[in-house]
Amino acid sequence: MASHIVGYPRMGPKRELKFALESFWDGKSSAEDLEKVATDLRSSIWKQMSEAGIKYIPSNTFSYYDQVLDTTAMLGAVPERYSWTGGEIGLSTYFSMARGNATVPAMEMTKWFDTNYHFIVPELGPSTKFTYASHKAVSEYKEAKALGIDTVPVLVGPVSYLLLSKPAKGVEKSFSLLSLLGSILPIYKEVVAELKAAGASWIQFDEPTLVKDLDAHELAAFSSAYAELESAFSGLNVLIETYFADIPAESYKTLTSLSGVTAYGFDLIRGAKTLDLIRSSFPSGKYLFAGVVDGRNIWADDLAASLSTLQSLEAVAGKDKLVVSTSCSLMHTAVDLVNETKLDDEIKSWLAFAAQKVVEVNALAKALAGQKDEAYFAANAAAQASRRSSPRVTNEEVQKAAAALKGSDHRRATTVSSRLDAQQKKLNLPVLPTTTIGSFPQTPELRRVRREYKAKKISEEEYISAIKEEISKVVKIQEELDIDVLVHGEPERNDMVEYFGEQLSGFAFTANGWVQSYGSRCVKPPIIYGDVSRPNPMTVFWSKTAQSMTARPMKGMLTGPVTILNWSFVRNDQPRFETCYQIALAIKKEVEDLEAAGIQVIQIDEAALREGLPLRKSEHAFYLDWAVHSFRITNCGVQDTTQIHTHMCYSNFNDIIHSIIDMDADVITIENSRSDEKLLSVFREGVKYGAGIGPGVYDIHSPRIPTTEEIADRVNKMLAVLDTNILWVNPDCGLKTRKYTEVKPALTNMVSATKLIRTQL
Numbered sequence: 001m002a003s004h005i006v007g008y009p010r011m012g013p014k015r016e017l018k019f020a021l022e023s024f025w026d027g028k029s030s031a032e033d034l035e036k037v038a039t040d041l042r043s044s045i046w047k048q049m050s051e052a053g054i055k056y057i058p059s060n061t062f063s064y065y066d067q068v069l070d071t072t073a074m075l076g077a078v079p080e081r082y083s084w085t086g087g088e089i090g091l092s093t094y095f096s097m098a099r100g101n102a103t104v105p106a107m108e109m110t111k112w113f114d115t116n117y118h119f120i121v122p123e124l125g126p127s128t129k130f131t132y133a134s135h136k137a138v139s140e141y142k143e144a145k146a147l148g149i150d151t152v153p154v155l156v157g158p159v160s161y162l163l164l165s166k167p168a169k170g171v172e173k174s175f176s177l178l179s180l181l182g183s184i185l186p187i188y189k190e191v192v193a194e195l196k197a198a199g200a201s202w203i204q205f206d207e208p209t210l211v212k213d214l215d216a217h218e219l220a221a222f223s224s225a226y227a228e229l230e231s232a233f234s235g236l237n238v239l240i241e242t243y244f245a246d247i248p249a250e251s252y253k254t255l256t257s258l259s260g261v262t263a264y265g266f267d268l269i270r271g272a273k274t275l276d277l278i279r280s281s282f283p284s285g286k287y288l289f290a291g292v293v294d295g296r297n298i299w300a301d302d303l304a305a306s307l308s309t310l311q312s313l314e315a316v317a318g319k320d321k322l323v324v325s326t327s328c329s330l331m332h333t334a335v336d337l338v339n340e341t342k343l344d345d346e347i348k349s350w351l352a353f354a355a356q357k358v359v360e361v362n363a364l365a366k367a368l369a370g371q372k373d374e375a376y377f378a379a380n381a382a383a384q385a386s387r388r389s390s391p392r393v394t395n396e397e398v399q400k401a402a403a404a405l406k407g408s409d410h411r412r413a414t415t416v417s418s419r420l421d422a423q424q425k426k427l428n429l430p431v432l433p434t435t436t437i438g439s440f441p442q443t444p445e446l447r448r449v450r451r452e453y454k455a456k457k458i459s460e461e462e463y464i465s466a467i468k469e470e471i472s473k474v475v476k477i478q479e480e481l482d483i484d485v486l487v488h489g490e491p492e493r494n495d496m497v498e499y500f501g502e503q504l505s506g507f508a509f510t511a512n513g514w515v516q517s518y519g520s521r522c523v524k525p526p527i528i529y530g531d532v533s534r535p536n537p538m539t540v541f542w543s544k545t546a547q548s549m550t551a552r553p554m555k556g557m558l559t560g561p562v563t564i565l566n567w568s569f570v571r572n573d574q575p576r577f578e579t580c581y582q583i584a585l586a587i588k589k590e591v592e593d594l595e596a597a598g599i600q601v602i603q604i605d606e607a608a609l610r611e612g613l614p615l616r617k618s619e620h621a622f623y624l625d626w627a628v629h630s631f632r633i634t635n636c637g638v639q640d641t642t643q644i645h646t647h648m649c650y651s652n653f654n655d656i657i658h659s660i661i662d663m664d665a666d667v668i669t670i671e672n673s674r675s676d677e678k679l680l681s682v683f684r685e686g687v688k689y690g691a692g693i694g695p696g697v698y699d700i701h702s703p704r705i706p707t708t709e710e711i712a713d714r715v716n717k718m719l720a721v722l723d724t725n726i727l728w729v730n731p732d733c734g735l736k737t738r739k740y741t742e743v744k745p746a747l748t749n750m751v752s753a754t755k756l757i758r759t760q761l
């Protein structure tokens with residue numbers, strides 16, 4: 001009975017790769033230094049898996065930046081603007097594609113399926129020339145082999161690679177990316193041949209797009225690609241790995257009839273329905289890689305349950321053809337629980353990070369082979385039982401309140417236009433009101449104050465007075481700039497989710513539970529382990545303090561339930577929507593306390609609402625329904641005169657515009673400046689939108705200062721499509737990553753542009 005790991009985190013248990021990369025980029029260390037860190041990380045990962053007893057250990061899942069970019073390098077598909085002249089692609093071309101350089105911008109980055117990982121989007125066209133230009137897969141295989149470890153090299157499959165690409169600039173949008181299959185397959189063949197020559201007996205192709213909604217043409221591309229590769233596969237075992245969702249029945253049929261393929265991998269955590277497909281028919285003589293250990297969460301596996309699933313699958317695939325695996329690459333979970341010093345033993349016993357999951361996979365494989373480690377299984381069962389019955393997990397009052405929400409509507413009683421009228425009577429704002437999204441620059445001094453307060457190096461009084469001083473500075477700046485609706489600047493917050501999680505019950509925080517987001521960037525999601533409640537007000541003190549400093553309206557600033565949910569590791573013992581409803585009830589209390597404290601404008605950020613959209617279209621409606629419902633729950637109880645804002649960090653919401661309208665916020669501010677046309681086209685196409693709307697007028701991700709003319713031009717474009725009385729003027733997102741030297745002139749120009757246009761109305 002065998003064990004397999006789909007892929008492993010690259011960053012290292014203490015983000016060693018991050019620091020090595022950033023030091024190299026800053027010119028503080030050499031390429032050799034970087035390579036040394038990378039080599040050490042790879043060898044320790046391989047050794048760890050080998051010592052744990054894993055039979056199929058992946059290689060080539062390491063990357064300096066991204067596995068899709070690695071594939072672009074392998075295929076030599078470097079966009080022209082990087083002036084690559086051929087030969088093996090080196091670090092400088094590689095990092096220029098990833099991050100841009102002094103003269104050329106980076107390639108686009110986008111989310112990897114529904115994870116928080118971002119990949120570099122290949123730019124392809126009819127004139128792209130493909131050559132075998134990175135031998136990384138082969139050299140990693142050989143590197144492991146030299147350590148005495150025979151690995152399974154992993155490649156991004158050719159069809160998924162093309163389906164994840166976009167037409168290069170100047171290439172028609174209608175260009176068929178799949179028409180390039182014939183050009184890239186010869187390179188795949190070369191790679192396979194070289195791996196075989198180096199001694200590889202297994203190769204894994206990741207083809208996760210197979211779980212998406214594919215049309216017949218796309219499915220046919222899989223059949224023809226693997227038929228073409230079949231000759232190169234002789235003498236090899238080939239595994240096609242899928243993950244992240246159920247695989248549609250049609251795609252399952254295509255997958256299990258691909259030529260030359262001997263093994264299929266499935267995500268049985270997110271793809272519970274795939275189990276039925278497997279049970280109803282599985283090709284004889286093929287290997288089944290059963291992904292029963294969750295690669296996207298931090299919970300210890302319920303080993304008894306997995307073992308029984310696996311036992312039932314033995315009858316389907318045959319005892320010698322069933323391989324225990326992870327549901328997807330472990331790069332989407334935290335690295336090693338051993339480094340957690342902040343978590344208590346009880347919570348720790350409920351968790352498994354990547355290093356622990358490797359051990360779980362192997363323990364399951366051994367149990368199937370009749371060598372069950374009884375003590376290990378017993379300890380796991382005890383931990384599962386303690387999690388189920390722990391009073392820290394269950395709060396009956398919360399459960400009852402959340403259960404009562406299902407099926408009802410929760411909507412403010414009046415229409416948005418009548419509310420806007422009532423609010424305007426009280427707020428008395430000028431036409432085209434100006435505002436910002438929440439945070440102001442976070443200076444090193446501010447970070448120091450927060451750090452020292454956390455470490456109890458400064459007293460509560462000292463902390464409060466430092467933060468008050470910062471708020472008063474931010475208020476003064478906004479008054480001087482003549483902004484209409486103010487913010488307090490969020491100086492007390494490190495992170496928009498962590499700040500709330502730390503004050504809610506049911507949340508735990510790790511010291512090193514980092515997950516790669518893109519390149520060297522990692523996030524450390526909170527862990528939601530129990531029923532969520534709000535013991536005390538979380539933001540009222542600061543909002544009241546800020547409001548007391550100005551006569552202008554001060555926005556209360558909250559993170560919405562869907563965003564808190566989507567940016568956390570969530571419970572797997574209840575549906576996501578139940579956890580979301582619980583968070584919504586906690587935020588609702590905060591909203592009501594803010595209102596009672598005299599705050600008239602409350603912004604509830606839902607930066608990540610779209611991120612949670614399921615991969616399959618058939619599941620969108622259900623998700624959007626409970627997500628939007630959760631948002632409405634937070635503010636359905638406020639008076640008409642209280643203005644509810646929300647903010648979103650993306651503009652591609654054309655497909656979910658009706659859900660956004662259904663959120664029933666009074667004002668929505670959204671990212672827009674990087675894709676003007678896309679956003680406004682929704683309204684041009686006649687979508688009726690009655691609420692206030694502030695499409696960002698400049699990009700806060702860039703240090704560039706927009707001119708007054710440029711902003712005025714943008715606002716005028718918006719006015720061409722949107723009613724004057726609903727338009728707001730604001731930046732794209734929060735200002736916390738910018739410097740005051742950038743923020744002040746940019747906001748000055750934003751206000752001047754607005755005033756100029758007001759005179760022209």
Ligand code: GLN
Pocket residue numbers: 437438439490496557605607647648649733734735736
């Ligand atoms: N209010 C938050 C801020 O301004 C919103 C951040 C976000 O949208 N990601 O920082």
Ligand code: ZN
Pocket residue numbers: 437607647648649671732733734
């Ligand atoms: Zn934002």
